[in-house]
Amino acid sequence: MKGERLVISGSFALRGCVSVGLTLALATACGRTPATPAEPAVEPAKPEPTPAAPPAAEASPAAAPAAVTAAAALDIKPDLVTAASPKPGDVPLPRLNAPKLPVPKGGEQWAAEFALTPAVGELGGPRAGLNDQETIDFVRGRAAFRDGPGEAGGLGPKFIQKACGECHSHPFIGGEGDMDHALTVGIRPGETEVVFLHEKAIAGFEGDKAPKGMILAKSRAPMLLGVGLMDKIPAEVIAKNADPDDLNHDGIKGQVNMRDKTVARWGLKSQDLTLHRLIVGSLIADLGLTVAEVKDAQKDADKVDDPEASPELIHLYEAFLGNLAPAPRGPITDNVRAGEKEFATVGCAACHMPDLDVAKGIYSDLLIHDMGKDDDNKMPDAKATGHDWRTAQLWGLRLRKAFFHDHRAKDYDQAIDMHRGESEKSRQAAQALPPERRKQLMAFLASL
Ligand code: HEC
Numbered sequence: 073m074k075g076e077r078l079v080i081s082g083s084f085a086l087r088g089c090v091s092v093g094l095t096l097a098l099a100t101a102c103g104r105t106p107a108t109p110a111e112p113a114v115e116p117a118k119p120e121p122t123p124a125a126p127p128a129a130e131a132s133p134a135a136a137p138a139a140v141t142a143a144a145a146l147d148i149k150p151d152l153v154t155a156a157s158p159k160p161g162d163v164p165l166p167r168l169n170a171p172k173l174p175v176p177k178g179g180e181q182w183a184a185e186f187a188l189t190p191a192v193g194e195l196g197g198p199r200a201g202l203n204d205q206e207t208i209d210f211v212r213g214r215a216a217f218r219d220g221p222g223e224a225g226g227l228g229p230k231f232i233q234k235a236c237g238e239c240h241s242h243p244f245i246g247g248e249g250d251m252d253h254a255l256t257v258g259i260r261p262g263e264t265e266v267v268f269l270h271e272k273a274i275a276g277f278e279g280d281k282a283p284k285g286m287i288l289a290k291s292r293a294p295m296l297l298g299v300g301l302m303d304k305i306p307a308e309v310i311a312k313n314a315d316p317d318d319l320n321h322d323g324i325k326g327q328v329n330m331r332d333k334t335v336a337r338w339g340l341k342s343q344d345l346t347l348h349r350l351i352v353g354s355l356i357a358d359l360g361l362t363v364a365e366v367k368d369a370q371k372d373a374d375k376v377d378d379p380e381a382s383p384e385l386i387h388l389y390e391a392f393l394g395n396l397a398p399a400p401r402g403p404i405t406d407n408v409r410a411g412e413k414e415f416a417t418v419g420c421a422a423c424h425m426p427d428l429d430v431a432k433g434i435y436s437d438l439l440i441h442d443m444g445k446d447d448d449n450k451m452p453d454a455k456a457t458g459h460d461w462r463t464a465q466l467w468g469l470r471l472r473k474a475f476f477h478d479h480r481a482k483d484y485d486q487a488i489d490m491h492r493g494e495s496e497k498s499r500q501a502a503q504a505l506p507p508e509r510r511k512q513l514m515a516f517l518a519s520l
């Protein structure tokens with residue numbers, strides 16, 4: 073069965089595009105990284121913080137990265153779906169919300185996992201107010217996200233990475249990726265479909281190799297803090313900010329990307345509809361799992377019984393990502409407050425809108441904007457062209473290693489300088505600020 077193609081139907085788009093195997097794709101394509109001439113092949117090892125960047129101490133507490141190492145050291149590999157699943161009241165929640173509960177027999181591994189999970193208020197931790205069951209599911213979902221299913225759980229036969237946490241990992245589980253773990257998509261010579269490259273495979277199978285002449289594009293994984301709130305924003309709130317004909321003559325259009333006649337918001341080109349679809353799509357396309365709910369992804373060629381991702385497992389991923397809190401803001405000083413005013417004055421906030429309904433502090437309109445010809449990945453997706461991009465959410469900005477979907481910008485100055493197309497005017501206004509006010513703008517960015 074080697075080389076069997078699994079094509080997912082167009083009705084269920086993975087982040088706007090579909091695929092398992094090199095050939096999966098939709099005519100609608102998925103938005104991914106730009107293959108601009110300036111694109112570095114590999115992300116430079118070290119981000120250079122801008123002068124206004126936050127002191128290291130302000131970034132993530134060591135908790136999450138250390139947690140990964142500690143988990144590996146403890147060799148925690150509980151069966152996430154069947155074994156030793158704690159019930160509310162069974163398990164101590166030492167860093168979360170119920171420190172004194174006894175450890176159930178067989179629940180020791182989960183107790184350790186609880187101890188590794190960042191608490192409410194810590195970066196990478198859950199939102200406040202979860203009940204016991206939601207807390208347990210958050211912890212289990214986080215472990216599943218970090219470790220992946222393994223071959224016994226249905227990984228492959230071809231896959232991109234073995235776990236979500238390989239890509240969404242900086243500086244904590246659920247964070248962003250680097251360009252060494254970028255997602256690669258491409259269009260084969262003579263074709264128009266955008267397809268994924270699954271370069272890895274389990275034993276007995278072969279990963280995809282890009283055919284000669286294929287146009288390739290790479291994107292870093294976005295940070296996932298706050299995605300549960302993003303999912304709750306009513307579509308009308310996103311749609312009402314669109315101005316496709318620029319009726320207010322501010323040079324900024326802002327379009328809604330649509331899929332199945334519905335306002336889309338997920339992915340770097342706002343090409344997909346719900347967090348649930350993103351999760352299921354990622355399980356299929358990134359990890360090679362089969363699921364019951366997607367007709368064309370119900371079977372694959374490896375030996376594990378299908379469907380490999382049970383509804384319970386999918387629920388755990390949702391319980392983790394849906395409850396992952398947005399990053400708390402850094403210290404708000406007078407300079408930061410003054411900088412936020414500059415941010416509005418020069419026009420940044422026209423796209424990077426501070427609040428969208430429940431998503432307070434998101435700093436995005438979730439609309440797509442033409443960012444100019446230098447920001448073109450040649451991978452259209454639904455209504456978005458290669459150079460249309462969703463306004464990047466700026467919450468958690470100070471934790472990011474580099475900027476723009478392909479990490480071409482290494483500091484805030486470069487990020488501003490790369491704003492063209494609809495954002496040209498605000499770039500010019502920001503660059504024309506006198507030094508003191510520009511410093512305040514930078515202080516504001518470093519507080520996000
Ligand atoms: C190979 C790296 C990689 C892996 C593995 C990966 N992702 Fe992603 N993820 C990405 C990239 C890149 C994007 C942006 C894709 C786009 O829109 O073009 C993304 C986007 C997302 C988004 C949308 C975020 C937003 O702001 O719209 C979610 C949610 C997500 N991934 C969840 C997951 C889950 C769940 C898994 C595991 C089942 C996973 N990802 C595995 C790289 C990865």
Ligand code: HEC
Nearest residue numbers: 419420423441461462463464475476477487494495498502
């Ligand atoms: C027309 C809409 C628009 C305006 C105006 C705008 N931006 Fe952006 N901004 C975007 C889009 C779209 C991206 C993502 C581009 C990409 O990934 O290729 C982005 C990305 C960024 C990023 C990088 C975030 C990340 O995670 O990679 C920063 C920082 C940023 N903008 C700051 C600013 C500042 C400061 C201003 C005002 C001087 C501004 N933006 C004005 C649309 C806009």
